Amino acid sequence: MVMGDMEMSTDLLVIGGGPGGYGAAFRAVDLGLDVILVEQRQRLGGLCLHAGCIPAKTLLHLTQLLDETRRAKKMGLHFGEPEIDLAALRNWQQQVITSMADNLTNLGKRRGVLVLRGRARFSGAGAVRLEGAEISGIKFKQAIIATGSRPRLLPGLVLSPGGRIMDSTAALALTEIPKTLLVVGGGYVGLELGSIYASLGSRVTLMEKQDRLLAKADADLVAPLQARLAEQFAATHLATRVEGLEETEAGVTVRYTQGGKTTEQPAEHVLLTIGRIPNSDDLGLEHTGVSLDSRGFIKIDDQLRTTDARIFAAGDVTGGVMLAHKATRQGRIAAEVIGGKKVGFDVRAIPAVVYTEPQIAWCGLTEEGARRENIPHAVQRYLLQDSGRTMNGFTKLLSHPADGRILGVGLVGGDAEGFIGEAALAIEMGALAEDLALVLHPYPTMAEGQ
Ligand code: FAD
Numbered sequence: 103m104v105m106g107d108m109e110m111s112t113d114l115l116v117i118g119g120g121p122g123g124y125g126a127a128f129r130a131v132d133l134g135l136d137v138i139l140v141e142q143r144q145r146l147g148g149l150c151l152h153a154g155c156i157p158a159k160t161l162l163h164l165t166q167l168l169d170e171t172r173r174a175k176k177m178g179l180h181f182g183e184p185e186i187d188l189a190a191l192r193n194w195q196q197q198v199i200t201s202m203a204d205n206l207t208n209l210g211k212r213r214g215v216l217v218l219r220g221r222a223r224f225s226g227a228g229a230v231r232l233e234g235a236e237i238s239g240i241k242f243k244q245a246i247i248a249t250g251s252r253p254r255l256l257p258g259l260v261l262s263p264g265g266r267i268m269d270s271t272a273a274l275a276l277t278e279i280p281k282t283l284l285v286v287g288g289g290y291v292g293l294e295l296g297s298i299y300a301s302l303g304s305r306v307t308l309m310e311k312q313d314r315l316l317a318k319a320d321a322d323l324v325a326p327l328q329a330r331l332a333e334q335f336a337a338t339h340l341a342t343r344v345e346g347l348e349e350t351e352a353g354v355t356v357r358y359t360q361g362g363k364t365t366e367q368p369a370e371h372v373l374l375t376i377g378r379i380p381n382s383d384d385l386g387l388e389h390t391g392v393s394l395d396s397r398g399f400i401k402i403d404d405q406l407r408t409t410d411a412r413i414f415a416a417g418d419v420t421g422g423v424m425l426a427h428k429a430t431r432q433g434r435i436a437a438e439v440i441g442g443k444k445v446g447f448d449v450r451a452i453p454a455v456v457y458t459e460p461q462i463a464w465c466g467l468t469e470e471g472a473r474r475e476n477i478p479h480a481v482q483r484y485l486l487q488d489s490g491r492t493m494n495g496f497t498k499l500l501s502h503p504a505d506g507r508i509l510g511v512g513l514v515g516g517d518a519e520g521f522i523g524e525a526a527l528a529i530e531m532g533a534l535a536e537d538l539a540l541v542l543h544p545y546p547t548m549a550e551g552q
Pocket residue numbers: 117118119120121122123140141142143147148149150151153154155156158159220221222223248249250251270291381384385416417418419424425426427428429
């Protein structure tokens with residue numbers, strides 16, 4: 103690394119300190135590369151640690167506890183109504199985040215990754231300018247872009263801090279528990295956050311433009327959750343497209359179309375979770391050979407190379423499945439390719455978990471995907487009520503009818519988050535349904551359902 107004139111140079115520049123970026127930087131240093139990571143936030147961890155996975159999962163942990171105590175009544179255990187101390191709760195949430203951020207910082211330091219705080223923009227071939235940093239620019243031999251994504255908003259909508267229309271980041275800050283909340287969007291973020299607010303006492307209504315929730319999961323896996331939400335939420339309106347939101351003194355005016363008719367309705371607070379867009383628009387990519395697709399995601403090949411020979415990309419900014427573990431794997435693969443290894447991103451099963459009550463998880467081929475693409479498949483279902491734990495929900499295993507190779511697994515209920523990892527392992531190892539059945543699983547657990 104050469105310092106001079108407030109400029110530095112490095113073998114590998116990583117832009118973004120989220121799961122994609124730190125995954126790449128840590129692996130690259132382990133391979134002996136000279137690495138600088140630039141992150142605009144104060145701490146490493148990205149969206150996932152600061153405004154995504156971890157703040158959401160800490161709150162879900164807490165609300166699951168709340169729901170358990172409520173359910174305990176049926177088992178003869180009575181708790182009083184809980185007192186919710188929002189300030190203490192936020193403090194606890196922040197402690198979890200800080201401790202994980204410290205851990206990441208230490209992992210980076212121990213390895214010798216140089217982390218610079220600032221905003222990077224490409225300024226020419228092999229060079230970036232930095233904003234808000236002590237160093238003005240960096241020259242690099244190779245770079246990995248891992249700048250992530252941000253919430254998609256409705257056209258023309260601008261959110262004001264502390265306003266009545268929130269994105270997921272504002273909702274996770276939990277500044278208040280509104281009496282009523284309209285959640286727009288029935289993907290996993292809307293469902294997880296809607297469940298949190300409902301458990302804490304908000305009357306939650308959900309609007310989703312498609313005629314189903316969680317469109318990427320099989321409908322039969324979603325049905326038990328939908329039944330639970332019918333009790334938990336005030337209403338769920340499917341095939342209802344929110345066209346516009348306008349903040350007024352008294353609340354928010356919601357314009358939506360349902361059954362071909364457009365109507366307006368007031369709401370007290372709104373949480374907008376209609377997807378995410380890539381952070382690729384303010385990166386100076388016009389100074390590079392990097393190409394974007396029609397939605398602004400960076401085009402990559404299976405070795406994470408962009409259309410510019412010097413530059414790779416990983417994580418949400420490349421689109422597809424937008425999950426932290428996928429971002430980290432992509433980052434690591436990009437670093438390995440740069441380090442000279444002959445590897446590629448070749449993953450058959452990216453596990454997805456929706457941390458609602460009941461939980462839903464799946465990986466590999468879905469049943470609807472198999473039908474859509476005419477892939478031969480056999481399906482085995484196991485009702486969890488038949489397991490030793492008499493849980494609600496079921497497991498579903500898709501295998502190839504000719505040789506029994508496991509193609510996909512779906513789970514709803516029980517310990518879905520714990521078990522989906524075993525399903526991913528089985529698919530990646532090319533296991534047969536019979537192999538899974540021959541493994542002695544502990545009784546009574548969800549895993550015996552395979
Ligand atoms: P990010 O984590 O977004 O990191 C990108 C980083 O780049 C950011 O820190 C940003 O500040 C920085 N950056 C951007 N531009 C620049 C620049 N020009 N210069 C310097 N720095 C820059 N995924 C899961 O797997 N499990 C979950 O349970 C889960 N829960 C979620 C819950 C919510 C509410 C949300 C919104 C998301 C959740 N996700 C979850 C998705 C997960 O957070 C993302 O897939 C993951 O963070 C993507 O990692 P990344 O490294 O690509 O991007």
